[in-house]
Amino acid sequence: MVHGILLARVPPPEVDDLVQEVFLSALRQLHALRDSSRFGAWLGTITRNLANDYFRKAIPVSKLTEPVTENHAKTGASDHAAEQEAKAILAVIRALPESYREPLMLRLVEGMTGPEIAARTGLTHGSVRVNLCRGMQLLREKLGETSA
Amino acid sequence: MKDDYLWDGSGEPDPEIQKLEAALGRYRHNQPAPAFDRLREIRPVEQRRAFFSLRWLPQLGAVAVIVLLAAAVFLVLRSRPSGNAGPSWDVARLEGTPRVGWHAIGDKSGPGKLGIGQTLVTDNFSRATITLDETGRVEVDPSSRLRLVTNGPGRKRLSLERGTIHATIWAPPGEFVVDTPSAVAVDLGCVSFIPAGAICQTRPGIGPGTPYLEDASASFRDALSKFDFSSTTAAERTALLGVILADARKGDVLTLWHLLSRVSDPDRPGVYDRLAALAPPPAVVTRQGILGLDRSMLDAWWNSLGFGDIYLWRTYEHNWSQRPPKVN
Incomplete structure (x- = not known):
């Protein structure tokens, strides 16, 4: 879940490091968790806050763009094309409204089901289902526009 | 229901969602x-x-x-596949603002440290060096990501997750290892010397090839590439070696010298003869010694080729004002 939420917000190369930061931060703040049934939502909040902190750092955003030539050496032409396609899809999802972005990332990237997303994030089944459906609908439209 | 597959993976699979799952699965956390x-x-x-x-x-x-x-x-x-502890590497900024984790290495913050599990990241505008007195110095180019995996006695291991590094290593052979997405490069006492104007390619699952000069002929480079990365049988390699030797010019002695220790025993005399014809060996070098891969004789021959003293290649930092070795 942490990985998916971060992927919805920060550049992919930064996600792994931030996952560690989130868990370290969660351990440090564990004493502040009053209701253990809200653990998922609490961890999600820490994750979102750290993602926001990432963008508050003094490093200009322009310097954090992924290098265009990244990993060219390790991938063949077809794999490179698939990678570019995946990056393009990821960019479209990241441009969606936040309420759709996260559930879609957890469903399509992390492979979680709707009930699992609801259980981890603390949202209701209905809310997750609506956001998944609307988000998917919007994603189809955006991808259609992109390909057109 | 219509959206059952999207909801919990049940029901009739939606091909478009399946396609998205397949494409985005590469980002999944594992x-x-x-x-x-x-x-x-x-x-x-x-x-x-x-x-x-x-x-x-x-x-x-x-x-x-x-x-x-x-x-x-x-x-x-x-972050620590093998948990050998050891001293941190000193990180110095060359350009821009490289980072170790959240810590920016800049003019004001001064030099930093790279400990086990930590990652040095350079953006498109920054460069840095990491140095460990007992091991060597590594220059990290822009857009690179380098993690210190192991730093124990007798084994220093870095993981280059993306980008380019130039390493000057004075640790004993075999101590310094770099994992890359396409290969694991082990410093074996500078088995490959890549001077200015030379290239050394790597391939996933195979590793570094034989260095060659950038201006080598197309047929020479093609045969060398197949020799390094595509040949599967001894006969095939021998045939490709024939092309390499036939096409070799005087400048290609760099490649032929490296091939001496890369070809099979039966193929080595041919390489010796061609290299000797293009660059006669010094008096201390004998055919028998080279065929037996005598290191002092290989070194002596290298020194006569005009690429610099091998002692400097193995021990001291090369002149960084020159174009550094390029690894593709």
């Missing part, structure tokens, strides 16, 4: 997460007020231990 869930089992909501009661201290202690262990395992698996 590391174990800390077992925080135990917390919920042991601390139900209705017992919130009793959180600090002594009655729950043993359970809370157990939870804390589990959580800490799980997190530690997670972090260790993520």
